[in-house]
Amino acid sequence: MPQTKHRTNAAQVLGAHNLPRLAPRPPDAHKGAFGHVLVVGGDLGTGGSVLLSAEAALRCGAGLVSVATRPEHVSASLARLPETMCLGVESANQLMTVLERASVLVVGPGLGQTAWGRSLLSVVARSEQAQVWDADALNLLADHPLAMPAGSILTPHPGEAGRLLGMSTEAVQADRPWAARTLARRHASHCVLKGAGTLIAAPDGELAVCNRGHSAMAGAGFGDVLTGVLAALLAQGLAPWQAATLGVWLHACAGERLGPRGRGLAASDVIPVIRELLEEHSTCQA
Numbered sequence: 592m593p594q595t596k597h598r599t600n601a602a603q604v605l606g607a608h609n610l611p612r613l614a615p616r617p618p619d620a621h622k623g624a625f626g627h628v629l630v631v632g633g634d635l636g637t638g639g640s641v642l643l644s645a646e647a648a649l650r651c652g653a654g655l656v657s658v659a660t661r662p663e664h665v666s667a668s669l670a671r672l673p674e675t676m677c678l679g680v681e682s683a684n685q686l687m688t689v690l691e692r693a694s695v696l697v698v699g700p701g702l703g704q705t706a707w708g709r710s711l712l713s714v715v716a717r718s719e720q721a722q723v724w725d726a727d728a729l730n731l732l733a734d735h736p737l738a739m740p741a742g743s744i745l746t747p748h749p750g751e752a753g754r755l756l757g758m759s760t761e762a763v764q765a766d767r768p769w770a771a772r773t774l775a776r777r778h779a780s781h782c783v784l785k786g787a788g789t790l791i792a793a794p795d796g797e798l799a800v801c802n803r804g805h806s807a808m809a810g811a812g813f814g815d816v817l818t819g820v821l822a823a824l825l826a827q828g829l830a831p832w833q834a835a836t837l838g839v840w841l842h843a844c845a846g847e848r849l850g851p852r853g854r855g856l857a858a859s860d861v862i863p864v865i866r867e868l869l870e871e872h873s874t875c876q877a
Contacts, residue, residue: 602768602790602800605840607872611833613652613824615877625654626826629693630700630819631686631711632727633660637701640726640815642668643858644700645675647819650866651841652875653826657689659711660701683710690714695721695826699728700815709735716740721825724780725818730754742831743780744821746814752784772796781831783821783839785814791835799836803843805850812858817842820865841865841872 603609616625628648633641641658649656649672658668662679669677678689690696698715702708704727712731715722721742724732729747732739733754739745747755749763752770756763763770767784771792775782784790791799820842824834845864849856 600796600798602798605791605799605801605803605836607840610837610840610872611829613827613829613869613873615873616875618876622654625652626694626823626828627655627657627692628653628695628697628819628822628826629657629659629689630697630822631659631715632698632700632702632708633658633664634701634703634705634708635661635663637703638664638667640701640812642671643812643815643862644697644725644819644822646672646859647816647862647865648697648823648826649674649819650862651820651823651869653695653823657693659686659689661707680711681707683714686711686714690718690720693720695723695822697723697725697818697822699723699725700818702727702731704731704734713737721831723818723821723825725814726751739778739780741779742825743778744783744825744831744835745774745778745780746783746785746818746821747774748785748814768792768798772798781835783817783835785817789839789843791832791839793832797832801836801839801843803840803847805846805856807850807852807854807856808843808846808861810856810858813842813846813861816858816862816865837872841868844868 630644657676665679716737724745729751753760771784771790775792782792789801821838845861
């Protein structure tokens with residue numbers, strides 16, 4: 592089992608006092624100044640995943656949010672989130688125009704591992720924008736190595752991290768700092784290793800840990816929400832390390848605030864609370 596011997600510095604514990612802040616918006620602010628997030632995914636049967644990411648990006652302040660998904664999901668997407676632009680795509684070629692307009696890409700929520708998902712991921716990977724990779728994008732990456740663009744964030748849970756590293760989930764959990772740092776270095780990206788005590792690792796080995804959260808968050812869709820939060824923070828100008836640390840902390844604290852209500856917490860429940868926490872931390876207008 593590999594041990595974390597190559598780094599002697601301890602993980603920084605995240606708290607409100609050591610997290611970045613978004614700058615207040617000027618009175619003449621306009622949507623074009625706060626980025627355009629494109630969420631790519633939602634294969635047949637998993638269309639809700641992209642909507643969770645898109646709503647989280649919208650509620651965390653991205654100026655524009657688009658969704659590229661299966662054509663069968665467009666009507667439901669527009670009914671749920673009329674503020675977003677929704678494109679039905681049958682092939683990767685249909686992504687090209689909207690890719691050119693986006694400033695931050697989210698890929699993976701509900702993407703699937705069929706030819707449709709693989710072709711979309713291949714096109715996204717060749718784009719130069721900052722990106723957040725989650726879920727099936729990571730599973731496909733484990734089977735088909737791709738170079739991630741600089742400034743990207745990958746967000747594996749321990750099982751996905753194990754597939755990327757060619758080891759068991761148990762081995763990842765036995766040395767989470769090593770796993771997070773290795774993935775960040777190997778992919779030249781920032782790694783958010785989810786789980787109790789989520790870790791954020793930078794390619795240079797810097798490490799932070801978030802000790803917030805609640806067991807009520809053990810459910811479907813919470814990772815999709817986190818990807819949208821991270822993308823929105825990137826779109827508004829935060830660097831990857833800043834976006835990852837602040838986004839993870841907001842997400843965990845939202846679950847912690849709602850967790851005492853008990854079982855049955857849904858991923859969409861935390862989105863308005865994340866918005867409240869972000870405003871408490873970084874006031875929109877001074």
